[in-house]
Amino acid sequence: MSEGEVRVRVAPSPTGDPHVGTAYQALFNYAFARGRGGKFVLRIEDTDRARSTKQSEEAILESLRWLGLPWDEGPDVGGPHGPYRQSERSEIYREHVNGLLKAGHAYRCFCTVERLGEMRAEQRAKGEMLGYDRLCRSVAAQESQKRANSRESFVVRMKVPVEGHCVIHDILHGEVHKDWASVDDQIILKSDGFPTYHLANVVDDHLMGITHVIRGEEWLNSVPKHLKLYEYFGWTPPLFCHLPLLRNEDKSKLSKRKNPTSIHYYRRAGYFPQALLNFLGMMGWLMPNGEEKFTLEEMCENLKLEDISLGGPVFDRQKLKWLNARYIREDYTDEALHEELERWAINREMNGRIVPLAHMRLQTLADWGYLTAAFFADEVPVNPEDLLMKGKTAEELAGIFQMTIWKLEELQDFSKGFLEILFQELAEKFEVKLKQFTMPYYVALSGRKAWTPLFDSMEVLGSDMTRMRLRRAIDLLGGISGKKLRKLENEYSAMFD
């Protein structure tokens, strides 16, 4: 690593679907690194052992590859600062935590989750600041050691100043001031021995020689903790640049409830990676010449972090669609588009999956187009009046669809067999015969009352497209209010836990 070389990273957490927000962060990091002749590192932050999955990690890597954002160092390609998967760096974190413990910059906390919960409830009731009350700070070193030796469960917290003032320098936000009193003693090592984000991120960014931390604004509040850790370790912190958060139509942080957020969805829905990238690049930034259609290369050449605007951009799918259309019109001959369609879905492989489902349902070959159209579509036209389940109101059906989506999100293997088992379970729970239960799903997923067999078809459609269409069906049924949603979540956990 030569002096002055730019090194940036994207550090996704492999929990769930590959998120467009990850792509957004990756894009700006990548473009900045490329434009400055630097290196772009991919690091997997899988310290949450309960939620991280290998499957999700693979999906993220695959999605970034599809988008055309290759990394110079990462878990798959290796590099001089590996391993690039945090779950494989436990030893490194443990050493650093021990160093902090020894130097008195951190301490063991033996408080139970129950006590912490009560404490928070009390603070909330009193309208106080929410945060750890530092009870265990006063546990003497000897006693702390003794309790740890006797295998009492503990976490490690960093010491944060009780008073004073912290100044953050951010490339986009300038100076940000924060009182230490508004920051509590953050847990840096969990009781399972894994570090939390704060510790792992600081240690890794330093060890991996990261020069610029470009990430979402949601992290701005925790920079003081990070700075304090850099100070404790005696390291020079990197430069920080906090990007605005992508937003839903109602300006809240982009979420899968209100928008398709999975990169897989956009791929399945027939968007070009270069168009999606271009669109994300347009969120908060514009080419100096004002041109809205630009290549990744052009973005790399022209991106200046200081030019990014701070207002949270709404992810407007309509404009994405328009942009994608420009790519189709301007960058493809008929011949090239034909090839692109084949690459997408109009191919032997796809037909091979559908033919067995359609076979007995075709009276003539010409029935094919109408019968299978839903497999080659983004949204399908649904008549809300056809969205009915015997014995259930529209509102109840919306709730059932929502719980189905949650179940599908948990499904490890989106294939016919598992789907069948799942739907049998659902039908039973809601006390509806399977046949009656599945009926509205045909409508929601295909726009038709009669279609190819449901579970096979869902498998072909894929998890993301299936969930998107169910979500749209919920909207068609009148949507689910926030209050109703919370109630639903409770019912859901009561029903399935």
Added chain:
RNA sequence: CUCCCCAUCGUCUAGCCUGGUCUAGGACACCGCCCUUUCACGGCGGCGACACGGGUUCAAAUCCCGUUGGGGAGGCCA
């Protein structure tokens, strides 16, 4: 509730740093007209914003303060 961030058309944004050239420019969406066997594309036009209130100044979208609004964070999630 506490802290932090943000604030130009419905949306993405230009302009703001270096006040005057801004009766605020472009794009998406919407509406109308033209092109056209339909639609789409394309062309032309329309609708449409400096959140509000104070300052500073000869002059403020641009600088300062306050208010309001929005967002984020406050997890043994990241």
